[in-house]
Amino acid sequence: SQAAYADTVRLRMHTFYGTEVDQIASDLRDRIKEASDGSIRIQFFRGGELVDSDQFVEAVARGSIDIAHGVGSYWPGTVGIGTIEAGLPGAWVNVEEARDIFANQGLDEIIAEAYEEKGVKLIGRGFGSDYGLVTREPITSLEDLADMRIRATSSIATVLEKFDIPTAFIPGEEIYIALSTGVIDGAVYGGPVEYEQLRINEVAGYYTDINLLNPGWTESVLINPDSWEKMSTEQQKIVQTEIDQYLLDVHNWLEEGNQRLIDEGTIFQFSTLPEDDSRGLAEASLPIWEAEAARSERNARAIEILIKNAKAKGRISE
Amino acid sequence: MSKITRYLRFQDGLSEWIGRATSWLTLGIIGVLLYEVVARYIFNAPTVWGHELATMFFGALAILAGSYTLLHRQHVCSDVIYRLFPVRVQALCDVIVFSLGILVLAVFFKMAVEFAYRSWEIGEYSNSSIWRPMVWPVKTTIPVAVGFLILQSIAELVRALARLSGVQYDDPRDERDEQGA
Amino acid sequence: MIDLDPLAITAIMFSSMIILMVMGAPLAWALMISGMGSAYLMFGPGGLQFLLSSAYSTMDNFLLAALPLFIFMGLVLERSGITDDLFEMIHKLMGRLPGGLGVGTILICALIAAMAGVSGAATVSLGIIALPAMLKRGYDKRLATGTIMAGGALGFLIPPSVLMIVYAFLARESVGKLFAAGLMPGLMLAGIYMAYILIRCRLNPALGPAAPVEDRFTAKEKLKSLRHLISPGILVTTVLGCIIGGVTSPSEASAVGAAGALIIAAMHGRLNWNLLRYVMLSTTKITGMLLWIAIAAVFFSRIYMGLGADEIITDSIDAFSLSPYVVILIMLFSFFALGMFLDDFAILFITIPIYVPIVRDMGFDTTWFAVLFILSMQSAYLTPPFGYNLFYMRSVAPKSITIVDIYHSALPYVGLQLLGLALVVAFPMIALWLPGLLF
Ligand code: NA
Ligand code: NA
Numbered sequence: 001s002q003a004a005y006a007d008t009v010r011l012r013m014h015t016f017y018g019t020e021v022d023q024i025a026s027d028l029r030d031r032i033k034e035a036s037d038g039s040i041r042i043q044f045f046r047g048g049e050l051v052d053s054d055q056f057v058e059a060v061a062r063g064s065i066d067i068a069h070g071v072g073s074y075w076p077g078t079v080g081i082g083t084i085e086a087g088l089p090g091a092w093v094n095v096e097e098a099r100d101i102f103a104n105q106g107l108d109e110i111i112a113e114a115y116e117e118k119g120v121k122l123i124g125r126g127f128g129s130d131y132g133l134v135t136r137e138p139i140t141s142l143e144d145l146a147d148m149r150i151r152a153t154s155s156i157a158t159v160l161e162k163f164d165i166p167t168a169f170i171p172g173e174e175i176y177i178a179l180s181t182g183v184i185d186g187a188v189y190g191g192p193v194e195y196e197q198l199r200i201n202e203v204a205g206y207y208t209d210i211n212l213l214n215p216g217w218t219e220s221v222l223i224n225p226d227s228w229e230k231m232s233t234e235q236q237k238i239v240q241t242e243i244d245q246y247l248l249d250v251h252n253w254l255e256e257g258n259q260r261l262i263d264e265g266t267i268f269q270f271s272t273l274p275e276d277d278s279r280g281l282a283e284a285s286l287p288i289w290e291a292e293a294a295r296s297e298r299n300a301r302a303i304e305i306l307i308k309n310a311k312a313k314g315r316i317s318e
Numbered sequence: 319m320s321k322i323t324r325y326l327r328f329q330d331g332l333s334e335w336i337g338r339a340t341s342w343l344t345l346g347i348i349g350v351l352l353y354e355v356v357a358r359y360i361f362n363a364p365t366v367w368g369h370e371l372a373t374m375f376f377g378a379l380a381i382l383a384g385s386y387t388l389l390h391r392q393h394v395c396s397d398v399i400y401r402l403f404p405v406r407v408q409a410l411c412d413v414i415v416f417s418l419g420i421l422v423l424a425v426f427f428k429m430a431v432e433f434a435y436r437s438w439e440i441g442e443y444s445n446s447s448i449w450r451p452m453v454w455p456v457k458t459t460i461p462v463a464v465g466f467l468i469l470q471s472i473a474e475l476v477r478a479l480a481r482l483s484g485v486q487y488d489d490p491r492d493e494r495d496e497q498g499a
Numbered sequence: 500m501i502d503l504d505p506l507a508i509t510a511i512m513f514s515s516m517i518i519l520m521v522m523g524a525p526l527a528w529a530l531m532i533s534g535m536g537s538a539y540l541m542f543g544p545g546g547l548q549f550l551l552s553s554a555y556s557t558m559d560n561f562l563l564a565a566l567p568l569f570i571f572m573g574l575v576l577e578r579s580g581i582t583d584d585l586f587e588m589i590h591k592l593m594g595r596l597p598g599g600l601g602v603g604t605i606l607i608c609a610l611i612a613a614m615a616g617v618s619g620a621a622t623v624s625l626g627i628i629a630l631p632a633m634l635k636r637g638y639d640k641r642l643a644t645g646t647i648m649a650g651g652a653l654g655f656l657i658p659p660s661v662l663m664i665v666y667a668f669l670a671r672e673s674v675g676k677l678f679a680a681g682l683m684p685g686l687m688l689a690g691i692y693m694a695y696i697l698i699r700c701r702l703n704p705a706l707g708p709a710a711p712v713e714d715r716f717t718a719k720e721k722l723k724s725l726r727h728l729i730s731p732g733i734l735v736t737t738v739l740g741c742i743i744g745g746v747t748s749p750s751e752a753s754a755v756g757a758a759g760a761l762i763i764a765a766m767h768g769r770l771n772w773n774l775l776r777y778v779m780l781s782t783t784k785i786t787g788m789l790l791w792i793a794i795a796a797v798f799f800s801r802i803y804m805g806l807g808a809d810e811i812i813t814d815s816i817d818a819f820s821l822s823p824y825v826v827i828l829i830m831l832f833s834f835f836a837l838g839m840f841l842d843d844f845a846i847l848f849i850t851i852p853i854y855v856p857i858v859r860d861m862g863f864d865t866t867w868f869a870v871l872f873i874l875s876m877q878s879a880y881l882t883p884p885f886g887y888n889l890f891y892m893r894s895v896a897p898k899s900i901t902i903v904d905i906y907h908s909a910l911p912y913v914g915l916q917l918l919g920l921a922l923v924v925a926f927p928m929i930a931l932w933l934p935g936l937l938f
Contacts, residue, residue: 182745377558383787
């Protein structure tokens with residue numbers, strides 16, 4: 001039981017990750033406490049503990065929690081730009097490119113505007129890692145998938161459906177059992193690290209890089225505007241800096257974990273989709289870009305940035 | 319028939335009707351899931367809507383059943399000590415509990431109305447599957463259900479107040495319980 | 500917003516909840532009122548929003564959609580006439596054995612448990628059918644009632660299980676894995692009960708007399724009576740087979756089970772509009788009861804954790820430098836103590852969100868802990884003063900059986916349940932072997 005100082009700011013921060021980021025979160029808490037001379041205290045909550053991840057924007061806006069660390073694809077129904085923010089198939093191929101699009105080509109500004117409308121402030125951008133397909137049987141091409149049922153959500157499911165690959169939605173907790181019994185034959189859920197954590201490798205031993213988008217998702221950190229305003233400029237700077245470090249730590253942890261598992265090559269048999277198939281998938285995803293652009297004027301501006309970038313990189317022609 | 323009896327008869331009838339209408343959702347969930355299983359296992363063509371529609375039916379059933387459950391006094395309580403109190407004290411306890419309950423539910427109702435309205439206003443859709451259905455219909459069941467629960471709670475409060483003040487009235491619920499038994 | 504230390508928060512939240520419950524408030528009301536009060540006083544207006552988000556996240560959960568369906572299935576089976584047939588079979592097959600009807604009752608309970616997700620189905624239907632038959636045969640009334648209540652409680656341990664579904668929802672476990680983990684402990688417990696009945700009736704045959712000579716059946720009659728196993732056998736195989744064989748997820752299997760139960764009722768000529776309406780309405784009432792507790796309890800525990808009060812538990816573990824097994828024992832003791840006064844779902848919602856992260860951090864298998872919890876809840880169904888199976892039994896038992904008889908009859912079985920619990924604590928493989936094998 002510690003006495004409360006009038007100038008102590010307590011911030012409830014909620015992530016969508018589970019226990020796996022405990023150490024990184026605890027480092028964040030310590031760094032912020034130290035840098036602010038104890039004037040900022042972070043109380044950290046894991047995925048699902050206080051608020052469901054798809055309710056983060058609402059919860060931050062209403063002040064139930066102060067800071068949320070989530071992914072835009074959880075809430076495109078609320079914040080229309082969420083799907084684009086999380087990552088459209090074919091939008092970027094490596095983290096440097098993604099970082100450049102968000103920070104230097106103006107994407108983050110457009111996104112921040114969308115969040116502001118919903119009453120929350122965007123203060124951090126993180127980048128995920130590999131996002132691949134696990135299957136019970138080895139696959140060498142898209143054709144092999146035709147008679148498999150794949151668990152996928154959102155944009156990936158839309159692309160797979162275009163190739164007549166049946167998709168199904170199974171909650172994360174049930175993927176293991178569903179794969180082991182054969183309710184589904186494969187899943188697109190995360191990278192090798194995430195699959196290892198769910199012990200998916202015990203029931204589906206084949207990991208295929210579909211080469212559509214890398215990093216496979218981006219993460220955002222949102223703060224309640226009142227909680228932000230009540231901090232001094234110096235405190236704001238501390239929070240911003242340390243959150244950036246936290247997001248980088250998460251990204252590095254994922255990247256190192258994935259690379260280690262790929263190098264070891266023991267838990268999965270790794271393969272990559274043939275280039276033709278990847279190109280086919282990328283082409284099939286262009287209608288998704290168009291559909292997203294058609295959702296709003298703001299989305300159209302965001303898609304324009306992505307198209308300009310892809311053209312500059314020579315991935316799409318006129 | 320006293321005014322209280324007439325009021326209770328009307329309110330109980332309303333909750334009874336809501337419960338009966340809601341109970342059809344049970345068959346709805348069974349039907350949707352069976353269809354999904356057949357479509358996926360036999361025809362290898364899972365629907366895009368099966369799981370989410372079943373979940374929506376379930377959500378509506380769960381929240382809308384609240385007032386019906388209260389009408390039939392099926393909300394679990396541990397009355398080991400409560401039963402030892404004299405009738406008047408029991409009535410006083412009920413008055414306190416249901417007054418506080420109505421207050422809490424009123425706050426809940428206000429938030430739920432805003433919640434559903436915002437969802438409708440922006441045309442919020444769900445992103446768990448590529449079906450991407452609108453979510454305001456299921457979100458709207460929350461204020462509706464909480465509203466009906468407040469109405470039934472008021473009836474429970476009226477009953478408790480009548481018992482506390484010793485007003486005699488015929489409780490329509492007793493009649494029905496006898497018929498049911 | 501008031502800043503309080505965790506101990507004060509814990510004291511305020513739990514004591515206000517308990518006072519409300521003593522005042523006869525339904526559990527859901529007690530949790531909502533004390534949660535809302537604490538949220539407003541200590542969290543500020545932002546905390547109130549948690550009630551709404553708890554409601555929506557409980558409603559928007561596919562795993563929970565199986566809940567009403569397994570309840571539906573249990574209610575249909577209770578009225579389908581299946582129990583009459585099974586008891587007639589037991590009567591013919593095992594009547595000659597001292598205590599045979601008791602052993603048979605446990606077998607029927609295990610079979611019903613494998614079809615239904617709740618414990619009421621077996622307790623009520625066997626209370627109506629098996630209890631009068633056993634009493635007529637001169638069975639000791641306490642042995643007979645205890646057997647039915649303990650057997651009925653197997654409904655939660657042997658899959659499918661409504662309690663496991665809600666547990667999985669709260670603790671983010673896999674439903675299928677929990678189902679698999681419950682089966683062996685459930686069968687083990689059934690075996691312990693049967694051994695107990697046989698031993699006691701061997702020592703004192705007056706407790707469960709064998710059938711008189713004129714009431715015995717030919718081998719052909721016995722063989723013929725086995726046909727009653729066919730329809731329940733098919734239903735059990737179908738539901739569990741659908742899960743294990745990959746036809747359906749555990750949630751979808753509930754729909755298959757509900758439809759199968761309706762077919763069985765139709766085969767017995769019991770399916771009619773009245774039965775369907777009764778089942779639909781009862782399912783609605785029970786779902787309303789469970790889900791409103793779920794909403795209120797998720798809200799309450801989120802407020803509690805949001806205030807940082809769960810630190811008090813982790814702190815005291817550190818402060819007393821308790822060994823992990825001592826912590827587990829304390830948790831099990833708390834389940835048992837709460838089980839005397841509270842409903843199983845209430846205990847689940849109040850303790851599990853707080854306990855599971857601790858159990859995980861201590862490095863224990865959380866599936867194993869889930870089975871320990873379910874085993875403890877079986878005792879909660881039998882321990883006076885508040886126990887569902889005691890109430891179910893009271894509602895169907897003849898007047899000659901007093902409430903004291905019912906309380907008394909449950910005690911030896913509570914002892915056997917604790918024995919079963921101790922075995923699973925000592926040998927986790929009893930629970931973990933099957934899920935390891937299957938998945
Ligand atoms: Na069961
Ligand atoms: Na009990």
